[in-house]
Amino acid sequence: QQKVQQSPESLSVPEGGMASFNCTSSDRNFQYFWWYRQHSGEGPKALMSIFSDGDKKEGRFTAHLNKASLHVSLHIRDSQPSDSALYFCAATYGGSGNKLIFGTGTLLSVKP
Amino acid sequence: GGIITQTPKFLIGQEGQKLTLKCQQNFNHDTMYWYRQDSGKGLRLIYYSITENDLQKGDLSEGYDASREKKSSFSLTVTSAQKNEMAVFLCASSIEGFQDTQYFGPGTRLLVL
Numbered sequence: 001q002q003k004v005q006q007s008p009e010s011l012s013v014p015e016g017g018m019a020s021f022n023c024t025s026s027d028r029n030f031q032y033f034w035w036y037r038q039h040s041g042e043g044p045k046a047l048m049s050i051f052s053d054g055d056k057k058e059g060r061f062t063a064h065l066n067k068a069s070l071h072v073s074l075h076i077r078d079s080q081p082s083d084s085a086l087y088f089c090a091a092t093y094g095g096s097g098n099k100l101i102f103g104t105g106t107l108l109s110v111k112p
Numbered sequence: 113g114g115i116i117t118q119t120p121k122f123l124i125g126q127e128g129q130k131l132t133l134k135c136q137q138n139f140n141h142d143t144m145y146w147y148r149q150d151s152g153k154g155l156r157l158i159y160y161s162i163t164e165n166d167l168q169k170g171d172l173s174e175g176y177d178a179s180r181e182k183k184s185s186f187s188l189t190v191t192s193a194q195k196n197e198m199a200v201f202l203c204a205s206s207i208e209g210f211q212d213t214q215y216f217g218p219g220t221r222l223l224v225l
Contacts, residue, residue, distance in 0.1 A: 001171075006154075031211060043116070043202050043216030044155070088154060092210050099170075100210045102154040 002027040004091050006103030014111050019076040021106045023089035024069075030091040033065060033072040034100070038086040047074070079110045114139035116217035118203050123222045127195040133188045133220045135203030141215075142208055144186040148172055149200040149219070158201075161186055162209065190222070197224040 003026040013019045023033065032051045036044040050056045050063045050072060062075045076083055090102040117136045125131045137144065143162050147155040157170030159178035167178055177189040186203060200219045206212040 004154075034213075041218070043204070043218050045216065046213045049213070090155075094211075098210050099157065100214070102156075104152060104154040 002030075002091070002093050002099075002101050004089060004101050004103040006089050006106060008106055009104075010107040010109070012109045012111060013079050015079060015081060017079050017110075019079045019083065019108055019110070021074045021087050021089070021108075023072045023074075023091075023103055025091050026070075027091075027093060028070060029093055030070070031094045032092040033063070034090040034092070035061075035063060035074045036088040036090060036102075038088065038105075040085070044086075044088060076108075079108075081110050081112050084108055084110045114141075114215070116203055116205060116215060118201075118217040118220050120220060121218070123220055125190075125193045125222065125224050127193060127224060129190075129193045129224075131190040131193055131222070133190075133201050133203075133222075135186045135188070135217060136184055137186075137203075137205040137215075137217075138184065139205055139207075139215060140183070141205035142183070143206045143212075144180065145204040145206075145214065146170075146176075146178060146186065146188045147202045147204065149202055155202065158188065193222075193224040195224055197222065 005024045034049045035047040038044040050065045056063045064073045086105045145160040146158040156172045161180040203217040204214040206214045
């Protein structure tokens, strides 16, 4: 059974700082990695997906994928209090068991 | 744009009770999903449906039934609520399958007394 390991469990950064999250797949047969963000009391919202080695930048958010090590990271620069939320990574696996597997999440707190 | 509506927002049930959660989407998406969210365990797939009247089991389907009678709606039934159970049930939809972005509703919060 595929698993997605996410770290750290929680993170606190000052306003304007850099927040970084990590995620590793247990299975090499992933197609995409996704990053979702969930504010308290809401459903998760997709931030971005990545499937090629290297960096993908969207505004203040940068994802980095290393397929050889099955590792993806997300970096938020110039963090804002509104970025305080639960961040999930997820991986899409193909083949006969097509599915999306979520990590356990990282709780980010951005202190003003 | 579109929206996913989940009802009810909060659900308090008794042990052994059958409980039904409802989800509606106006994205005109083909695929709909039900996930369970427990603290510290991420999201786990209960059921999904790729089209009207289709049902596919996820990893957590035992103890649940689902129904997709219309393209726009997907309901989930907890067949026998477990005492002290507390979880958030999230409905989502996507254009086609797992390779597409999933759009989530706000969730139904379940507490079983």
